[in-house]
Amino acid sequence: MWVYEKRLEYPVRVERTDLRMAKYLFAQYGGPDSELSAAVRYLNQRYTIPTNRAKGLLTDIGTEEMAHWEIIGTMIYKLTQGAPVEELEKAGLGAHFVEHDRALFPHDAAGVPWTAAYIQAHGDPIADLHEDMASEQKARVTYEHLIRMTDDPGIIDTLRFLREREVVHFQRFGEALNYVHEYMESRKYY
């Protein structure tokens, strides 16, 4: 089970309404390499991964990704709420308004809805952990692209935090992969 803490993992400082940036941030809310994909991928893979280290890591990183999804949602919410329809339309969020008003929805920066086809689970620890490491790198580079699209110091600060987390997650998954290799070698010989 999970227990909700009524706080963000990291603060979201927003200087002003910026609909253009909000539209881009949907990449990390419901895009292929989004925080949503990360959370579902890890929390779904953990049942069949063989080592306790990897089970712990998938559970704990998957949980942290849910907190990151909340941070991205908070950013989009703060950047869009109260914006007039004409402004939403000008920023390319007209179609979003028609289908969702100012509600959030897990789609990517271009409006394509989230799909489980973005993620995989092979039941093979080597394949799964490699997928996880790749997804952390893809999320890292998406954050780097997002950082280039804004000059709002508050947004940049939060995006840098999230980018850094992807680097740490990549590192931890790499360590879990090395241990899985050792584990599989030892099973071969004994």
Add this chain to the structure above:
Amino acid sequence: MSHRQMHRQAQLPKEQYDLLREIMQVGFVVVELQLYLDTHPNDRQALRLYNESAMCYHRLIMEYQRKYGMLMAHSPDGTEEWRWIGSPWPWEINYR
């Protein structure tokens, strides 16, 4: 109700906000050490740091909850009112 009315942004009093930020900082140390320990379970020094940080974290949470109401679901709230839904939601707080 118009959108502007529904759009709430709450300015927490300085003392409450500072405590919340401290909880966020110490909470982050706990998360980071937990991930590290998942792949370094035999690192005694990290485990000691984890225990210290987690203890500090829970002290801060208790202090916050005593003063301002529940922060963590399923916590006891000794007052007469249900403060859980009274405090601003994380996306409604004006961070500074």
